[in-house]
Amino acid sequence: MAGSATAAIRVRGLRTRFGPQVVHDNLDLEVRYGEVLGVVGASGTGKSVLLRAVVGLMKPAAGSIEVLGHDISRLGAAERREIESRTGVLFQDGALFSSLTVAQNVQVPLREHTSLPQDVIDEITAVKLGMVGLPPEAACKYPSELSGGMRKRAGLARALALDPEIVCLDEPTAGLDPIGAAAFDGLVRRLQRTLGITVFMVTHDLDSLWAICDRIAVLAEKQVLVVGPMEVMLQHEHPWVRSYFHGPRARAQRSE
Amino acid sequence: MAALAGRIKSERDGARLVVSLGGRWGIDEADRLDGELRRLAPGPAKAVSIDIAGVEALDTAAALVLYRARKRLRADGHAAEFARARPELSALLDLIEANDAPVECRAPREPPLRAIVAHVGRATIEALDNGLKMLSFFGLTMTTLARAAIRPWRIRGTALVGHMEQAGLDAVPIVALISFLIGVVLAYQGADQLAKFGAEIFVVNLVGISVLREIGILLTAIVIAGRSGSAFTAAIGSMKVREEIDAMRTLGLDPIEVLVLPRLLALIVTLPLLAFFADAMGLLGGGLMAWISLGIGPAQFIERLGDAVPMWSFWVGIIKAPVFAFLIAMVGCYEGFQVSGSAESVGRHTTKAVVEAIFLVIVVDAAFSILFAYLGV
Known part of the structure; x- marks a missing residue:
């Protein structure tokens, strides 16, 4: 494999902007193989934009993004497809195709990227839906018939369809009740352990940060302010980091 | 990628057939490996041991192919087992066993004549209903x-x-x-x-x-x-x-x-x-x-x-x-x-x-x- 073997995602000198408004300026970030990295930051600091840049949906104005050792801005069509099949993305509300059933949604990448026979695809679908904890009868439903939490699970099943090495999650627990959110955290942790995937997760959820993130990256002032495990966050002096990790909601966490 | 492609070797050991697997088992090869596994001929061998210690990497699709092979062998009356599985491999195989129910989404079929009549009826009622709703709008x-x-x-x-x-x-x-x-x-x-x-x-x-x-x-x-x-x-x-x-x-x-x-x-x-x-x-x-x-x-x-x-x-x-x-x-x-x-x-x-x-x-x-x-x- 070309490039470093330690970083699944390496962002260097990233600059993104919408017209005159600069979102990131000279941002550096590394996601190591097999870790769960949580990205936090105030609203409008460009967490989702960073995720979109990493998965190639947004072209950076400057800087480079390496995914699995390949600079994604310099890939040919075939290499790009290969990298896309090795990364999975869960969008905020699942982004399931509304005209397809849950099972068909999960099968989309399988049909597109492989030539497996239909019976194998059907069985893989059942395994993936089981993996994310969806009951078998959910398979034949349409996304509009599912609850928010189930849509997220189905979206995760689709993201996992090709056994990606990296999964990017955009606020996976937003909009879930605390029990559902905790279950989703457990699910991500379990999948990350059994399948050995790297997880890049944008989140606001302090519980998720405590429960499953190996490292946390804080976005502020158009850059990554600090990266490290929770202990580092708790020691950090920056006012926003202090109020985030020592605020009233965080205190309840620590007392546990 | 330098890693070797998935491979299968089988040898007879008395009344036992030992199948040893090696290399990377991935989704892009699942189809080929499936074919090779289907050609395994245990013959009179009662027990089949599938040694997966040599498998370097296994993804869901390939694991599914393996699981299906064992299921097939068992259905043919052989005592098939996976042997020497590393914990992460057996975790994945267990996950597959737990979800062994292919997705079936087929609507029950109606007799064609009845289906046509029902379709016409439904369309007529919908058209009338639509007209009524438009009128009220x-x-x-x-x-x-x-x-x-x-x-x-x-x-x-x-x-x-x-x-x-x-x-x-x-x-x-x-x-x-x-x-x-x-x-x-x-x-x-x-x-x-x-x-x-x-x-x-x-x-x-x-x-x-x-x-x-x-x-x-x-x-x-x-x-x-x-x-x-x-x-x-x-x-x-x-x-x-x-x-x-x-x-x-x-x-x-x-x-x-x-x-x-x-x-x-x-x-x-x-x-x-x-x-x-x-x-x-x-x-x-x-x-x-x-x-x-x-x-x-x-x-x-x-x-x-x-x-x-x-x-x-x-x-x-x-x-x-x-x-x-x-x-x-x-x-x-x-x-x-x-x-x-x-x-x-x-x-x-x-x-x-x-x-x-x-x-x-x-x-x-x-x-x-x-x-x-x-x-x-």
């Missing part, structure tokens, strides 16, 4: 309109002007171009036929009457149904999907008053103007073609037009415009409110709005023809 809009007529300051001026610009002014180029070209085509085709009788001059009657009475307004209405009717449905439909309409209701705003009235009034005002413009462009195109191919000059064309085409022909066309505008706006807004749930639904109702609007415009146009024939104009 028309009623609701009319009462809102009446209320707005009493208190005209309730009409949203900014929205009205905005819709007039989008549905009217912005449609001018396309309406002009189409009408002009149809005028040209009519004059050209007409001249060809009329020349056989030496009656070229009647091209003016042909172009004048057909453009003013029918083609100018009909074409404009069809273009506007495709352009603005669909835009109304899509805009209101997306708002419905994003719960904006529910939000309006909770804020005490009447969606009919806020969304439908400005669109309806804008179209009623602009469609006659567009039709007038289309008439002018159609006559211009026809006149130009008459001049080029028949040598009927502008002065002669205008003089002949005045003699041959009564003023009523013009009014017959223009009178229809507000009615068509009403139909297009009503159907467009109604279908927008019928959108539910998904993005796909927006597309389906937009298509329905355009088809229904054009259909209604043509039906009402036919009704007008009968009416005008009866009135003798």
